[in-house]
Amino acid sequence: xxxxxxxxxxxxxxxxxxxxxxxxxxxxxxxxxxxxxxxxxxxxxxxxxxxxxxxxxxxxxxxxxxxxxxxxxxxxxxxxxxxxxxxxxxxxxxxxxxxxxxxxxxxxxxxxxxxxxxxxxxxxxxxxxxxxxxxxxxxxxxxxxxxxxxxxxxxxxxxxxxxxxxxxxxxxxxxxxxxxxxxxxxxxxxxxxxxxxxxxxxxxxxxxxxxxxxxxxxxxxxxxxxxxxxxxxxxxxxxxxxxxxxxxxxxxxxxxxxxxxxxxxxxxxxxxxxxxxxxxxxxxxxxxxxxxxxxxxxxxxxxxxxxxxxxxxxxxxxxxxxxxxxxxxxxxxxxxxxxxxxxxxxxxxxxxxxxxxxxxxxxxxxxxxxxxxxxxxxxxxxxxxxxxxxxxxxxxxxxxxxxxxxx
Numbered sequence: 001x002x003x004x005x006x007x008x009x010x011x012x013x014x015x016x017x018x019x020x021x022x023x024x025x026x027x028x029x030x031x032x033x034x035x036x037x038x039x040x041x042x043x044x045x046x047x048x049x050x051x052x053x054x055x056x057x058x059x060x061x062x063x064x065x066x067x068x069x070x071x072x073x074x075x076x077x078x079x080x081x082x083x084x085x086x087x088x089x090x091x092x093x094x095x096x097x098x099x100x101x102x103x104x105x106x107x108x109x110x111x112x113x114x115x116x117x118x119x120x121x122x123x124x125x126x127x128x129x130x131x132x133x134x135x136x137x138x139x140x141x142x143x144x145x146x147x148x149x150x151x152x153x154x155x156x157x158x159x160x161x162x163x164x165x166x167x168x169x170x171x172x173x174x175x176x177x178x179x180x181x182x183x184x185x186x187x188x189x190x191x192x193x194x195x196x197x198x199x200x201x202x203x204x205x206x207x208x209x210x211x212x213x214x215x216x217x218x219x220x221x222x223x224x225x226x227x228x229x230x231x232x233x234x235x236x237x238x239x240x241x242x243x244x245x246x247x248x249x250x251x252x253x254x255x256x257x258x259x260x261x262x263x264x265x266x267x268x269x270x271x272x273x274x275x276x277x278x279x280x281x282x283x284x285x286x287x288x289x290x291x292x293x294x295x296x297x298x299x300x301x302x303x304x305x306x307x308x309x310x311x312x313x314x315x316x317x318x319x320x321x322x323x324x325x326x327x328x329x330x331x332x333x334x335x336x337x338x339x340x341x342x343x344x345x346x347x348x349x350x351x352x353x354x355x356x357x358x359x360x361x362x363x364x365x366x367x368x369x370x371x372x373x374x375x376x377x378x379x380x381x382x383x384x385x386x387x388x389x390x391x392x393x394x395x396x397x398x399x400x401x402x403x404x405x406x407x
Contacts, residue, residue, distance in 0.1 A: 005117065007039070007051050014039040014047035018058050019234070026058065049081040049120045081120040082169070084155070087162040094165065098264070100310060108154035111136070121162060121169050129174035136179070149181035166300035188227075189340035190332045197326055204395055214318035216304025218288065223301070223315065226285075227334060229343030229387055231276040232256060232360045234319075234334045236270065238312030239263050240300040242293045245276075247286050251377050252276045256360060261298075262306065275381035284397045300332060341387060348386035354379060 006017045018035045020026055027361070028034060033056055039050040088109050092102055112118070115135045116128050132155070135141075136148040143151075156174055157287065163172040202208040203221060210220050216238075223237050230237075236256050241263075244255045253275045260264045265271060272379075292300060307313030319334055331340075338359060345355045358380060 004079070005048070005051065006055070007044070007047055009044075014042060014044065014050075016047075016051045016054050018055055021059075045083065045118065046081070048118070049123070052120065057080075070315075081122065082162065083118060083120060084109060084158055084162075085118075087121070087158045087166070087168070090166060091158060091161050094161070098310075104150070105154045105158070109158070111151055112155045121159070124159075124173050126173050126177065129177045133177060133179050138305055145181040149179050152179040187336050187339055189334060189343040193331060194328060195228075197328060198323075199395060201326055210318070210322070212318050213303075214314040216301045217317055218292075218313060219301035219304040220318070220322075222285065222288065224319070224334070224337070225280060225283070225311075226254075227337035228340065229280050230254065230274045230385070232274065233266065233270075233309070233312045233338070233360070234312040234316055236265065236360070238301065238304060238315055241298055242289060242300050244285070245289045245300065246273070246288070249377075251381050252281065252286060253377060255320070262311075264311070266360075267362065267407040269356075269362045272357060272360050272391065273380070274358055275377060275384050277384050277387060282397060283395060291331045310369065344387050345383060346382075350383045350386060354383050358383060 006019075008015055008017065016037050016039055018037075020030060020033050020035060022033075026035060037054055037058075039047045039054065042050065053104070055297065088105065091097075091105070112132060115132050119128070133152055136143070136151055137145070141148075156172075156177075159169075159172050159174050162168045163170075163175075198204070203210065204225075206220060209215070209217055216223075219238070223234070226232060226237050227234065232254070237262070240254070241260045244257065244260070246253045246255055253273045256272050257263060257269060258271065258273065271300075289300065292302065295302075305314055316334065323329060323333070342355055342359060345358070347354075
């Protein structure tokens with residue numbers, strides 16, 4: 001039995017059945033209205049390519065039948081045809097990719113192959129893009145609009161790579177086809193009440209560290225506070241080394257970098273230096289750093305286990321459960337600390353480019369603004385000091401709570 005595309009197999013060879021339109025020239029020769037041609041003994045994937053070419057030749061015939069016979073000779077499977085999986089393999093090798101990106105892209109590729117039948121890229125149409133988009137959003141699939149959006153975007157990324165980077169196709173057939181996602185998460189700053197609930201726990205009031213291994217010991221205390229007073233991403237804070245804390249100058253600061261072992265950043269704009277807020281100094285952050293360094297540790301959080309290619313992954317899971325246990329399930333989450341910092345700095349009328357420098361965002365504006373705007377460490381320190389999180393609730397310095405760690 002032939003598939004919906006007309007391809008069927010007999011023995012080791014594939015064949016193509018084409019139903020001719022009523023007014024087609026070949027109807028005079030093929031009284032049944034069907035043309036069956038051999039595609040040769042090739043794989044089904046290559047048969048798809050051969051069938052597409054054959055079908056086009058048959059249906060577009062305008063020449064006398066005597067000249068057509070030679071065109072109906074079985075063609076050799078086209079070795080120059082490219083499939084999206086070929087592009088995926090080259091995309092992986094084009095530059096270092098995280099395992100999360102590779103695996104997510106593969107899941108999207110498998111869905112693409114399942115729904116489209118995996119045609120050669122040269123024969124991929126916009127109609128197939130529209131069908132794939134609709135298929136991803138079908139209610140019976142049980143996926144969120146964000147998941148459908150991500151899957152569709154990954155496939156478009158591969159098509160764009162095939163077109164722009166590799167020039168293996170003459171155009172990107174799905175360019176301009178969009179899948180819009182519903183905003184399911186409204187990130188916002190932490191409210192004063194929420195911060196009071198968080199910082200009022202024994203973890204922060206009495207330095208009672210959780211026993212859950214995912215919390216990373218001292219990391220459970222310091223990482224949320226660092227997020228609150230720097231706006232740094234969880235992944236950036238979780239991968240810090242002791243030497244990333246710069247305390248030899250007049251302005252102690254944190255170096256966010258990707259030069260250390262297993263360190264990675266979201267973008268090149270993420271590389272930055274953030275002055276340490278005076279509240280963190282008062283709480284004894286530098287004493288903790290020195291204590292960790294004197295203990296012979298290179299990592300700032302020696303007890304925090306790292307998930308491969310996703311620094312802070314285990315900590316994020318723990319922090320989510322911890323928030324839920326104290327009545328802060330859902331939002332705000334850790335990333336909302338960044339919104340708190342941006343919101344407070346904006347209200348304090350800190351210039352936008354200074355806020356972007358602190359948060360590790362690409363500087364907006366003209367090329368001149370991006371290149372020549374000079375932001376000294378003193379400028380950044382003055383901005384950081386405008387954060388007023390410590391007014392929400394007063395914490396005792398941890399080295400007063402734990403005298404044994406005092407340096």
